[in-house]
Amino acid sequence: MDSRPIGVFDSGIGGLTVVKEIMNLLPDENIVYFGDTARVPYGTKSKEIVTRYSFQCIKFLLENKVKAIVVACNTASASSLDIAKQSFDIPFIGVVEPGAVAACNMTKVNKIGIIGTEGTVSSGAYEKAINIINNNVKMVLKACPLFVPIVEEGWQESEIASLTAQQYLHSLKGSGIDALVLACTHYPLLQNTIGKFMGDSIRLVNPAFETAKALKQMLTESNLHNCSNDNCADGSVKYKYFVSDNPVKFKKIGENFLQKPINHVEKIDIERY
Numbered sequence: 251m252d253s254r255p256i257g258v259f260d261s262g263i264g265g266l267t268v269v270k271e272i273m274n275l276l277p278d279e280n281i282v283y284f285g286d287t288a289r290v291p292y293g294t295k296s297k298e299i300v301t302r303y304s305f306q307c308i309k310f311l312l313e314n315k316v317k318a319i320v321v322a323c324n325t326a327s328a329s330s331l332d333i334a335k336q337s338f339d340i341p342f343i344g345v346v347e348p349g350a351v352a353a354c355n356m357t358k359v360n361k362i363g364i365i366g367t368e369g370t371v372s373s374g375a376y377e378k379a380i381n382i383i384n385n386n387v388k389m390v391l392k393a394c395p396l397f398v399p400i401v402e403e404g405w406q407e408s409e410i411a412s413l414t415a416q417q418y419l420h421s422l423k424g425s426g427i428d429a430l431v432l433a434c435t436h437y438p439l440l441q442n443t444i445g446k447f448m449g450d451s452i453r454l455v456n457p458a459f460e461t462a463k464a465l466k467q468m469l470t471e472s473n474l475h476n477c478s479n480d481n482c483a484d485g486s487v488k489y490k491y492f493v494s495d496n497p498v499k500f501k502k503i504g505e506n507f508l509q510k511p512i513n514h515v516e517k518i519d520i521e522r523y
C-alpha cells in the first residue's frame with residue numbers, strides 16, 4: 251500500500267479528461283495535477299520544445315513526491331514519453347499505448363482512424379505503437395486543431411462543433427475504418443458530436459479511459475495502490491491542482507471537464523524546474 255499521490259500533467263486543461271477517468275476507476279488514489287496553461291498548446295510545437303516542457307512538468311511532480319506519473323497529453327506522450335522513461339526513475343504511463351491497444355482490439359477490418367493535434371499526427375507515435383501490436387493494421391490520420399478551442403469554449407454540442415466535425419472527418423468516414431482513436435485530451439468531450447457524424451459502424455476509442463485502466467493495472471502489479479479493496483488507507487482522498495498561468499480560468503473550464511467542483515488551483519513558476 252502506498253498513499254503517495256499519482257502525478258498527472260498535460261499542456262493545460264485537457265488532461266482533466268484523464269483525471270476524470272482515474273477518479274472513477276481509482277477513487278482511493280490521491281492526485282497532483284499540473285496543467286502547463288502558460289505554454290499551451292503543445293500540439294503545434296516541436297518535439298524538442300515539448301520534451302523540454304515535459305521534463306519541467308515531471309520535475310515539478312517529482313518534487314511533490316508522486317509515486318507514478320501519467321503523461322495525460324497525447325502530444326507529450328507521443329514526443330517525450332520514451333526519453334522520459336530513460337531519464338527518470340519512476341513508473342510512467344502515457345496515453346498513446348493504451349489507446350493503441352484498445353483500437354487494435356476493437357477493429358475487425360484492421361483499419362483504424364486516428365485524430366489528434368498536428369504534433370501527435372506528425373510524430374508517428376500511434377503508427378509505431380499500433381504496428382508493434384499488429385503490423386497488418388492500416389491507419390488513416392487527421393489533425394483536427396480546431397476541436398481544442400471549441401471544447402475550451404464549452405461548445406462541444408454546438409452547430410459549430412458539428413460543422414467542424416463534418417469538415418475534418420468526412421474523408422475518414424468514407425475510408426473504411428471501423429475504429430477511431432480520439433487521440434487528443436480534449437476530444438472525449440466531443441464524443442457525442444463525433445459519434446453522431448461517424449455513425450454506429452465506427453467505434454470510438456477514448457485513450458483517457460484506456461489510460462486509467464492501464465494505470466490501475468500497473469498499480470496492482472507493482473503493489474502501489476493506496477488501498478486494496480476492503481483495506482482502504484484513510485478514506486480522505488486529496489486532489490491538488492497546479493497551473494503555470496490563469497488559475498481562475500482553469501477552475502472554471504476544469505469544472506466543466508471534470509463535472510465536479512475544483513476547490514483550489516495554485517499557480518507555480520514552471521520555468522524554475
Ligand code: DGL
Pocket residue numbers: 260261262264265290291292293294322323324325326366367370398433434435436
Ligand atoms: N493536450 C494536448 C493533446 O492531447 C492538446 C492541447 C495542446 O495542443 O496542447 O495533444
